[in-house]
Amino acid sequence: MPQVVKQKEFHELPASYFHEKAKQVNGPNKLLVMLEMNKYIRAAREHGLSLEELEKAGFKFATLPDIKN
Amino acid sequence: MQPYQISRISERSYSFTTSKDCVYLCYFFDFSSVFNDYPDLVSKVFGFNLELKHKPTGKIIGLDKRIGITVATILKAFLHEKENVAVYVCDSSDNHEKARFHKFTNWFRMYNDGSFIQLRGVIRAGNTNILNAMLIHKENKLLNEFIEAYEILTGIYTKPDDDELNNILNDPGW
Numbered sequence: 001m002p003q004v005v006k007q008k009e010f011h012e013l014p015a016s017y018f019h020e021k022a023k024q025v026n027g028p029n030k031l032l033v034m035l036e037m038n039k040y041i042r043a044a045r046e047h048g049l050s051l052e053e054l055e056k057a058g059f060k061f062a063t064l065p066d067i068k069n
Numbered sequence: 070m071q072p073y074q075i076s077r078i079s080e081r082s083y084s085f086t087t088s089k090d091c092v093y094l095c096y097f098f099d100f101s102s103v104f105n106d107y108p109d110l111v112s113k114v115f116g117f118n119l120e121l122k123h124k125p126t127g128k129i130i131g132l133d134k135r136i137g138i139t140v141a142t143i144l145k146a147f148l149h150e151k152e153n154v155a156v157y158v159c160d161s162s163d164n165h166e167k168a169r170f171h172k173f174t175n176w177f178r179m180y181n182d183g184s185f186i187q188l189r190g191v192i193r194a195g196n197t198n199i200l201n202a203m204l205i206h207k208e209n210k211l212l213n214e215f216i217e218a219y220e221i222l223t224g225i226y227t228k229p230d231d232d233e234l235n236n237i238l239n240d241p242g243w
Binding site: 018023028031032038061 | 153
């Protein structure tokens with residue numbers, strides 16, 4: 001019988017979910033929420049979401065300067 | 070040693086390809102929620118991510134020192150304007166956080182020309198230590214404010230509340 005490999009489900013979340021969560025905690029716990037947000041961004045990228053799609057969900061990214069090689 | 074050729078592939082990300090055909094992507098994401106008690110700092114804090122986008126199959130990658138100098142070049146360019154700071158938080162879910170943190174902080178130390186400060190911290194969460202670092206230009210106008218905020222946020226010291234501060238200030242014996 002062929003084995004069925006289930007792909008892990010990925011639930012999309014808006015950036016506001018993490019920002020609201022961070023508001024409700026203090027000090028080092030805020031960093032933990034940001035770590036969770038970072039994990040989410042990485043997971044979203046692994047699931048094929050582009051930075052532009054993440055921006056549509058409210059995540060912000062820095063505008064980068066040119067680098068002269 | 071020269072960094073790899075860095076391409077700005079959009080306003081939001083850089084990419085570089087190593088001699089072993091590994092493709093990396095770098096970007097800086099909004100980290101403001103951590104600093105939302107500090108209105109002057111809040112818009113200037115970004116987390117740093119380095120993603121391995123492509124790894125050739127069947128090739129042994131090995132140690133590549135040029136990746137370090139390339140990442141340091143990207144970070145220095147980002148901090149060069151003396152406004153923004155970059156925070157690096159190590160994911161501990163794969164138990165490789167110590168090695169990752171050591172590698173990252175060493176890269177920055179090795180290729181720092183003395184213009185940048187690296188603050189390192191550990192947050193205890195249950196049985197896990199979350200390693201993190203903040204990178205900032207020495208001439209950043211808000212340097213002291215960033216250092217104080219970072220030390221409070223990472224729990225190095227606790228800021229006294231207003232009542233406690235008033236008691237200290239009004240205590241003639243202090």
